[in-house]
Amino acid sequence: MKTEKNIPYKIYLDEQEMPKKWYNVRADMKNKPAPLLNPGTLQPMTAEELGAVFCDELVQQELDNDTAYIDIPQEILDFYKMYRPSPLVRAYCLEEKLQTPAKIYYKFEGNNTSGSHKLNSAIAQAYYAKKQGLKGVTTETGAGQWGTALSMACAYLGLDCNVYMVKVSYEQKPFRREVMRTYGATVTPSPSTTTEIGKKILAEHPGTTGSLGCAISEAVETAVGKEGYRYVLGSVLNQVLLHQSIIGMETKAALDKYGIEPDIIIGCAGGGSNLGGLISPFMGEKLRGEKDYQIIAVEPASCPSLTRGKFAYDFCDTGMVTPLAKMYTLGSDFIPSPNHAGGLRYHGMSPVVSQLYHDGLMEARSVEQTSVFEAAEQFARIEGILPAPESSHAIRVAIDEALKCKETGEEKTIVFGLTGTGYFDMMAYEKFNNGEMSDDIPTDADLEIGFKGLPDIPEK
Numbered sequence: 342m343k344t345e346k347n348i349p350y351k352i353y354l355d356e357q358e359m360p361k362k363w364y365n366v367r368a369d370m371k372n373k374p375a376p377l378l379n380p381g382t383l384q385p386m387t388a389e390e391l392g393a394v395f396c397d398e399l400v401q402q403e404l405d406n407d408t409a410y411i412d413i414p415q416e417i418l419d420f421y422k423m424y425r426p427s428p429l430v431r432a433y434c435l436e437e438k439l440q441t442p443a444k445i446y447y448k449f450e451g452n453n454t455s456g457s458h459k460l461n462s463a464i465a466q467a468y469y470a471k472k473q474g475l476k477g478v479t480t481e482t483g484a485g486q487w488g489t490a491l492s493m494a495c496a497y498l499g500l501d502c503n504v505y506m507v508k509v510s511y512e513q514k515p516f517r518r519e520v521m522r523t524y525g526a527t528v529t530p531s532p533s534t535t536t537e538i539g540k541k542i543l544a545e546h547p548g549t550t551g552s553l554g555c556a557i558s559e560a561v562e563t564a565v566g567k568e569g570y571r572y573v574l575g576s577v578l579n580q581v582l583l584h585q586s587i588i589g590m591e592t593k594a595a596l597d598k599y600g601i602e603p604d605i606i607i608g609c610a611g612g613g614s615n616l617g618g619l620i621s622p623f624m625g626e627k628l629r630g631e632k633d634y635q636i637i638a639v640e641p642a643s644c645p646s647l648t649r650g651k652f653a654y655d656f657c658d659t660g661m662v663t664p665l666a667k668m669y670t671l672g673s674d675f676i677p678s679p680n681h682a683g684g685l686r687y688h689g690m691s692p693v694v695s696q697l698y699h700d701g702l703m704e705a706r707s708v709e710q711t712s713v714f715e716a717a718e719q720f721a722r723i724e725g726i727l728p729a730p731e732s733s734h735a736i737r738v739a740i741d742e743a744l745k746c747k748e749t750g751e752e753k754t755i756v757f758g759l760t761g762t763g764y765f766d767m768m769a770y771e772k773f774n775n776g777e778m779s780d781d782i783p784t785d786a787d788l789e790i791g792f793k794g795l796p797d798i799p800e801k
């Protein structure tokens with residue numbers, strides 16, 4: 342392995358160097374993300390209205406577009422120390438294998454039992470629920486990483502945790518389900534007959550494998566109907582991006598320590614939380630006119646919300662029980678083909694990421710499933726880590742960019758988010774290894790069906 346003077350294979354910050362504040366990129370955005378709207382009145386959701394669904398302090402964070410830095414409570418910092426700081430790895434082996442002059446770094450968030458970055462927000466949301474004296478929380482999970490993370494956080498703090506798990510994942514990933522139950526969570530496959538909305542969806546789409554949108558509706562309905570419970574969400578919301586800014590803050594601190602300036606920053610995008618978190622401090626510099634970076638969001642070709650979606654107000658869920666968010670969306674009725682990156686099968690996108698993309702401050706690419714698994718396998722064989730299918734979307738584009746550098750001879754510095762590990766995704770890897778994996782790309786006519794269901798909101 343050829344190493345560069347002074348730059349280790351892994352850059353670890355010391356515990357004392359860990360960021361003690363989250364960075365709120367909204368404070369530096371000229372065009373703020375549009376407010377969540379009450380679907381009944383079409384007026385911005387008030388703190389009081391949001392408080393019926395979410396914990397009070399999280400509502401404050403959701404609505405705060407102005408405070409740039411928010412202190413991370415000591416209890417959360419203590420929990421973070423169990424698995425953070427996470428390493429920033431210089432992918433020397435991959436560079437050598439690709440024979441590229443590019444310098445590739447990845448921020449590895451899979452080094453905890455939940456196996457992904459989701460724990461960064463799970464502990465924060467569980468902490469505020471506990472502080473408010475609640476009994477428990479409800480949520481949805483797609484791939485299972487968020488549900489696992491929340492189960493861990495709730496177990497640590499002694500909170501009850503009800504997880505609605507997208508049915509296809511519940512069936513394909515029994516081990517992840519059991520991890521959640523081991524940490525004390527109740528796990529229900531969605532759509533289920535435990536909620537009115539679940540029954541309705543089952544009646545309209547018998548045999549459906551579910552989607553994140555359906556599971557969100559069920560989790561919200563349960564939280565609202567249960568004394569002492571609130572709903573928590575693992576992505577999309579402003580508050581989640583805020584918590585995930587720890588990824589970007591650590592990445593920046595590690596790069597700064599060695600005087601490294603990235604040219605390209607890449608993240609996979611499901612609801613936008615890891616990407617939003619990773620890019621936050623860099624985007625802040627870009628927004629303030631201090632630096633410029635090429636920022637790329639990567640999504641599956643089967644669920645292309647940024648690259649083929651519409652920037653419009655839409656429901657965050659299939660049952661249309663949530664507030665309306667202005668975002669890039671395929672329509673809340675859109676149910677993507679059951680591809681193997683469950684965490685990226687979401688019809689919408691974070692309003693913050695959507696606004697930044699709309700304003701031309703970042704780009705988006707969509708990639709096909711088989712090429713993602715080719716990249717995942719190449720990465721696993723050379724860098725050792727078995728990546729989650731979601732994370733492998735970022736690997737795909739990082740490799741593509743490094744190969745472009747090989748053509749041009751440019752020595753670009755590429756940083757990408759390696760959000761998690763794929764140990765529970767072996768059925769997907771099996772399909773790939775057997776040559777049975779397909780690429781399902783919706784036609785324009787397929788997408789039109791989803792767009793038709795978009796609510797008609799007059800432009801202000």
Ligand SMILES: Cc1ncc(COP(=O)(O)O)c(C=O)c1O
Nearest residue numbers: 576611612613614615684731761
């Ligand atoms: C490993 C992993 N990466 C990425 C994602 C995508 O989510 P987000 O876009 O919110 O980071 C998920 C979601 O479940 C995930 O499990």
